[in-house]
Amino acid sequence: GETIQGLRKSLRTAIDTLSRVDSSVAVSSGGELFLRFISLTSLEYSDYSKCKEIMIERGEIFLRKVSLSRNKIAKLCHPFIRDGARILTHAYSRVVLRVLEAAVESKKRFSIYVTESQPDQAGQLQTCYFHRQKMAKALRKLNIPVTVILDAAVGYIMEKVDLVLVGAEGVVESGGIINKIGTNQIAVCAKAQNKPFYVVAESFKFVRLFPLNQQDVPDKFKYKADTLKTSQNLTEEHPWIDYTSPSLITLLFTDLGVLTPSAVSDELIKLYL
Amino acid sequence: GELMDLIRTEGQRMTGAQPSETTVGNMVRRVLKIIREEYGRLHGHSEESDQQESLHKLLTSGGLSEDFSTPYPLLRANVIEAINELLIELEGTTDNIAMQALEHIHSNEVIMTIGYSRTVEAFLKEAARKRKFQVIVAECAPFCQGHEMAVRLSKENIETTVMSDAAIFAVMSRVNKVIIGTKTILANGALIAVSGTHTLALAAKHHSTPLIVCAPMFKLSPQFPNEEDSFHKFVSPQEVLPFTEGEILAKINVHCPVFDYVPPELITLFISNIGGNAPSYIYRLLSELYHPDDYEL
Numbered sequence: 001g002e003t004i005q006g007l008r009k010s011l012r013t014a015i016d017t018l019s020r021v022d023s024s025v026a027v028s029s030g031g032e033l034f035l036r037f038i039s040l041t042s043l044e045y046s047d048y049s050k051c052k053e054i055m056i057e058r059g060e061i062f063l064r065k066v067s068l069s070r071n072k073i074a075k076l077c078h079p080f081i082r083d084g085a086r087i088l089t090h091a092y093s094r095v096v097l098r099v100l101e102a103a104v105e106s107k108k109r110f111s112i113y114v115t116e117s118q119p120d121q122a123g124q125l126q127t128c129y130f131h132r133q134k135m136a137k138a139l140r141k142l143n144i145p146v147t148v149i150l151d152a153a154v155g156y157i158m159e160k161v162d163l164v165l166v167g168a169e170g171v172v173e174s175g176g177i178i179n180k181i182g183t184n185q186i187a188v189c190a191k192a193q194n195k196p197f198y199v200v201a202e203s204f205k206f207v208r209l210f211p212l213n214q215q216d217v218p219d220k221f222k223y224k225a226d227t228l229k230t231s232q233n234l235t236e237e238h239p240w241i242d243y244t245s246p247s248l249i250t251l252l253f254t255d256l257g258v259l260t261p262s263a264v265s266d267e268l269i270k271l272y273l
Numbered sequence: 274g275e276l277m278d279l280i281r282t283e284g285q286r287m288t289g290a291q292p293s294e295t296t297v298g299n300m301v302r303r304v305l306k307i308i309r310e311e312y313g314r315l316h317g318h319s320e321e322s323d324q325q326e327s328l329h330k331l332l333t334s335g336g337l338s339e340d341f342s343t344p345y346p347l348l349r350a351n352v353i354e355a356i357n358e359l360l361i362e363l364e365g366t367t368d369n370i371a372m373q374a375l376e377h378i379h380s381n382e383v384i385m386t387i388g389y390s391r392t393v394e395a396f397l398k399e400a401a402r403k404r405k406f407q408v409i410v411a412e413c414a415p416f417c418q419g420h421e422m423a424v425r426l427s428k429e430n431i432e433t434t435v436m437s438d439a440a441i442f443a444v445m446s447r448v449n450k451v452i453i454g455t456k457t458i459l460a461n462g463a464l465i466a467v468s469g470t471h472t473l474a475l476a477a478k479h480h481s482t483p484l485i486v487c488a489p490m491f492k493l494s495p496q497f498p499n500e501e502d503s504f505h506k507f508v509s510p511q512e513v514l515p516f517t518e519g520e521i522l523a524k525i526n527v528h529c530p531v532f533d534y535v536p537p538e539l540i541t542l543f544i545s546n547i548g549g550n551a552p553s554y555i556y557r558l559l560s561e562l563y564h565p566d567d568y569e570l
Contacts, residue, residue: 080497250461251497257568260461260462260556262553262556266556266557
């Protein structure tokens with residue numbers, strides 16, 4: 001017969017395969033979380049087939065909760081957007097989009113500045129163009145006035161902006177975030193000009209990392225999976241993500257509620273207790 | 274379930290009447306939490322589980338939140354008892370805070386405060402019994418409650434000086450500590466306090482003077498400063514510019530805001546009836562006092 005151990009092993013291999021194809025923080029943290037409750041289930045039920053049933057059931061519940069989480073976050077976050085606000089956001093984030101949709105639904109008028117969020121390799125101009133237009137196009141569909149700005153223009157535009165709203169690929173234990181490269185710059189500029197910096201992220205993105213500086217972020221997240229496999233010298237590759245420290249973040253909006261960065265580690269501990 | 278709905282409707286009416294008095298809403302939420310706890314205890318759950326949303330709950334809970342429809346005859350007595358405990362706690366808050374005074378105030382210190390706060394008054398009086406120190410009170414125009422504070426403090430033989438709000442920064446370099454009261458504490462650790470407090474806090478930060486806030490726990494509100502200015506209260510500008518100055522009044526706009534917002538980075542310590550806490554710890558206290566479902570009354 002099959003065993004829990006076997007199931008665990010096959011799940012692990014599945015997660016590894018996934019991360020080898022698309023090295024994103026969210027995939028790995030989501031996988032980690034799911035694996036976590038395999039071990040929790042196995043403690044409660046010793047009968048294998050029953051265990052499997054419960055796991056499938058819980059998997060569905062997990063899926064359902066996760067898909068609801070974006071709406072929860074939007075409900076929490078949209079009161080923070082005032083009428084007439086000017087918002088700066090970075091790259092393409094579906095959570096941010098949902099929040100802005102909710103704000104539009106509650107009849108607020110605001111305008112958005114989106115950064116281009118260039119990948120650094122010139123050869124990928126095609127994708128970069130597509131990427132930035134993705135966010136701007138989606139926003140225009142909602143009838144929000146959008147301005148696309150250069151990444152370098154963030155410091156210039158910061159004085160006009162009322163708040164900064166970004167998504168996150170991962171939220172680390174210290175309360176900092178891992179997000180598309182350029183986010184750290186925006187956070188530093190926002191801090192310098194005293195603008196609130198809000199982060200929206202679902203709770204499955206909480207990851208058990210504690211980077212103390214940019215170098216501490218593991219390479220497998222920084223570079224795309226195929227780059228890791230093919231390139232000889234990683235120092236010549238440009239990273240795709242950076243780490244923003246918690247002192248630069250004002251508030252995090254998650255489906256667990258509105259959290260200050262110091263509350264994040266508490267939430268993580270509660271999980272792994 | 275019905276009881277909670279009743280309380281919630283009443284709470285909504287009361288907070289709707291005067292949104293700046295957040296204490297009303299806070300107490301309603303406390304009572305709701307008490308009811309939940311008592312119900313949970315009777316229902317057989319342990320106290321810590323089922324309270325908060327957490328990643329853990331995300332993974333393990335089998336279904337949606339519990340509904341409170343099962344009636345229990347003991348529930349009423351338990352809830353009443355718990356509410357009585359709450360009342361006793363509320364009455365003792367000022368004394369609890371004052372008891373901690375000796376740890377924070379040392380001899381020959383210069384302490385600064387603003388306006389009139391009964392909590393700070395009790396705090397300083399308690400310390401004055403054993404220590405000798407000076408107090409500088411900013412008068413907090415336009416209502417000048419600082420004057421009343423100074424009179425009361427000097428009755429206890431504390432050396433008090435009153436000065437205008439404009440001189441706060443000038444005097445700050447000689448001050449050892451700033452101790453203030455507040456109207457409300459927000460969920461991110463920020464304050465809503467009398468106007469003039471933000472200036473005081475910035476001056477203290479500039480001189481690296483610790484800013485201590487004495488406030489009982491019932492002032493802690495789970496709301497965030499979402500800038501809809503729902504907290505702001507404006508009163509008659511009579512205090513700023515009297516109606517006798519009729520000619521000028523036609524040409525200018527006069528405002529008299531009552532409250533100020535002080536961001537959490539400027540605050541060093543919160544002293545409340547349950548002890549001293551850092552502003553970054555406020556979220557934890559929130560989770561102990563109120564249930565997340567009640568944050569939005």
